Amino acid sequence: MGLSLTVACWDYDRTRALFDGRVEIEGCDATFLNLPVEETFFRALRGREFDVAELSLSSYTMLRSRGECPYTAIPVFLSRMFRHSAIYVRRGAGIEKPQDLVGRTVGVPEYQLTAPVWVRGILEDEYGVKPSDIRWRTGGVEKPGRHEKVAMQAPLGVEISPVPAGETLVDWLLDGKLDALVAPRAPGIFAQGHPDIIRLFPDFREVESGYFRSTGIFPIMHVVGIRNELVERNPWLPSSLLKAFTAAKDHALRELGEVGALKVSLPWLASDYLDAVNAIGRDFWSYGVPGNEATLNAFLRYHHGQGLSARPMTIEELFAPQTLEQFVI
16 A cells, blocks of 8 residues: 555546556655646645645746745656747737837736746847836736735736736726736637737747747646655655656657557647657657756746845755656666
8 A cells, every 4th residue: 555645636648547547656646637727726725625636836936946845856857848929918009129119018817927027038138128117017818806825915017916806807908907917828808819918028939949048947837746745654655656747748648649540639740740859859848857957947037036036046946855856777
């Protein structure tokens, strides 16, 4: 009988081999809960409901910097995504380039979300637009009542305020009270083809590819956390979990490269797969610290610079020490 664990995460292609039992976590009897990421984040950080959970990198870093996080992360990056595509603007607002956001009012579901951390960092590093150059409004994108999951104060010199109760960011965007929206998920009106809501970077794939070529950064969104008391009682557990999640991810990458019959319903999957390999490398969705230092250090710099970390954090402070290095045969 192994260690009983509840593991909450989404059923990505890179976790599916864990859900279906093709990959097991050594020494553990795991129950996997397939939950939307927002639900996992909320329940993990508010109620500490899970033994192992997918976590927002930003929320985790905020709490970790304060010494208040109930979880210790391992360098398993279940979600990674370039974020130039996350900026939506209102047609007619006169926003044609990033610098046009200066002095504008921009909506964001939560100021501390990981995707906006990356967007603000990119805007400042690449285009000279500081967070303090923008007026920020928070709230539910399409449903009212969303609040910051982790309590925070507005950084010095940055204007942040919620939209009124009962109103949404989409309402404000359509009414002209917002000039732009930064959101991890595309708002429904954009997905449905609303003519007045467009991306700031319509050619985002080309822009994001250029960003990676110049910086070597593939933004990390989520990590996997283990309850602190489990790590203390079972020092082998972080390494075993890293090993299992890595094996499941490797299963998924091998299947993407299978061209005899396409495993994913995308007509040009083989071409997209080769593009990713040529651009980033064969292990283009890498876990572990080695090889991800540039991405992690950029995020930590952005996070503290934007007033979200209580103090400057290092990579070594983010993760269980057992997982900072991996054995090689």
